[in-house]
Amino acid sequence: NVVPGVGVDFVALRNIILVVIAIYLAAAFLNWLQTYLLAGITQRAIFELRQDVEIKLSKLPLSYVDRNERGDLLSRVTNDIDNIGTSLQQGLSQLLSAILTVVGTLIVMIILSPLLAVVSLIMVPLSLIMMTVVGKRTQGLFVTMWTQTGKVNTHVEEMHTGHAIVL
Numbered sequence: 001n002v003v004p005g006v007g008v009d010f011v012a013l014r015n016i017i018l019v020v021i022a023i024y025l026a027a028a029f030l031n032w033l034q035t036y037l038l039a040g041i042t043q044r045a046i047f048e049l050r051q052d053v054e055i056k057l058s059k060l061p062l063s064y065v066d067r068n069e070r071g072d073l074l075s076r077v078t079n080d081i082d083n084i085g086t087s088l089q090q091g092l093s094q095l096l097s098a099i100l101t102v103v104g105t106l107i108v109m110i111i112l113s114p115l116l117a118v119v120s121l122i123m124v125p126l127s128l129i130m131m132t133v134v135g136k137r138t139q140g141l142f143v144t145m146w147t148q149t150g151k152v153n154t155h156v157e158e159m160h161t162g163h164a165i166v167l
Helices: 010-058 062-067 070-112 114-161
Strands: none
Touching: 010 070, 070 114
């Protein structure tokens, strides 16, 4: 709708900017809500895990506690639970985002071109099958390649420095 000699339609521009701002605000709110809900779920799961570990530690035989330092055992348990919590928080967030992205993309594909959506849905499993077949065949070759690369690097290092490297 461009007409030479006519100025910018500031009303239309304002409406577009307001829509974009509304979309950004909605996205920010939904992102905050996702983080809040997933943090609550993760914290409840970790709390239950900590309770289970406490019960397990209280049932350990005295001989086990005597053989191992209690501080070391508690440190390991605490670090492991913290790592599980962090992984769970990040994993759930990424999983939810990935699922929503796939569903949203699928909906848009079906709306824009059902034929191309069907072709894409057929090609994805075929690609996964091909990757699996190729991956199984090349896995041994990758191990061999990295073993040989390590040998070459060792040889180059020994020739460069003049010192034998003990592996």
